[in-house]
Amino acid sequence: MNAKHPKDSKTTMTDLVLPSETNPLNNLFGGELLARMDRAASIAARRHSRRIVVTASVNHVAFNRAVPVGSVVTLEAKVSRAFKSSMEIYLDVWIEDRESGERSKANEAIYTFVAVDETGRPVSVPEILPETEQEQKRFDGALRRKQLSLVLAGKMKAEEATELKALFE
Ligand SMILES: CC(C)(COP(=O)(O)OP(=O)(O)OC[C@H]1O[C@@H](n2cnc3c(N)ncnc32)[C@H](O)[C@@H]1OP(=O)(O)O)[C@@H](O)C(=O)NCCC(=O)NCCS
Numbered sequence: 466m467n468a469k470h471p472k473d474s475k476t477t478m479t480d481l482v483l484p485s486e487t488n489p490l491n492n493l494f495g496g497e498l499l500a501r502m503d504r505a506a507s508i509a510a511r512r513h514s515r516r517i518v519v520t521a522s523v524n525h526v527a528f529n530r531a532v533p534v535g536s537v538v539t540l541e542a543k544v545s546r547a548f549k550s551s552m553e554i555y556l557d558v559w560i561e562d563r564e565s566g567e568r569s570k571a572n573e574a575i576y577t578f579v580a581v582d583e584t585g586r587p588v589s590v591p592e593i594l595p596e597t598e599q600e601q602k603r604f605d606g607a608l609r610r611k612q613l614s615l616v617l618a619g620k621m622k623a624e625e626a627t628e629l630k631a632l633f634e
Pocket residue numbers: 519520521522548549550551552577579581585587611614615618620
């Protein structure tokens with residue numbers, strides 16, 4: 466399997482925030498943003514693996530800034546690291562200023578997807594080769610995040626999480 470670059474999976478989704486998608490403060494409802502991010506991340510994982518993909522975990526979501534009704538929201542998803550069958554997807558969320566058109570960062574999130582066959586069994590995915598400084602940084606932290614996610618899910622013992630232990634040594 467040929468290695469790929471994060472840009473090969475880059476997925477950009479731009480959409481409006483409609484009144485039916487907001488909370489009582491007229492800002493985008495968190496669950497709506499999670500669903501949009503899940504869709505974009507799933508497309509990025511599919512572009513990297515060219516397989517059926519399923520969400521294995523949502524590792525991190527930071528709702529740093531409210532997104533008001535009427536906003537134009539752009540989500541950018543890219544595979545940051547590929548393991549055997551799982552892929553970490555990093556999402557950046559931007560809002561566009563109506564008058565200037567300038568984009569500012571609103572939120573970010575990290576999802577894990579697994580490539581599976583028609584029976585739902587995990588299958589191998591191509592390696593990934595980071596190119597930019599930011600891609601390298603995200604790649605470097607991905608194993609630590611994978612181990613943390615597995616420990617929290619009860620699928621790995623804390624003492625086996627070498628990357629987490631290294632943080633405290
Ligand atoms: C995700 C799923 C395929 C994993 O199956 P599994 O039996 O745990 O398979 P494995 O133990 O071989 O794990 C497969 C890969 O997923 C990774 N993984 C599993 N759970 C994970 C978690 N919580 N966090 C991070 N990675 C996880 C494993 O580390 C492994 O990675 P690797 O192959 O790259 O090393 C399975 O749990 C599943 O189908 N879940 C439901 C998915 C779904 O329906 N999602 C939508 C929810 S609405």
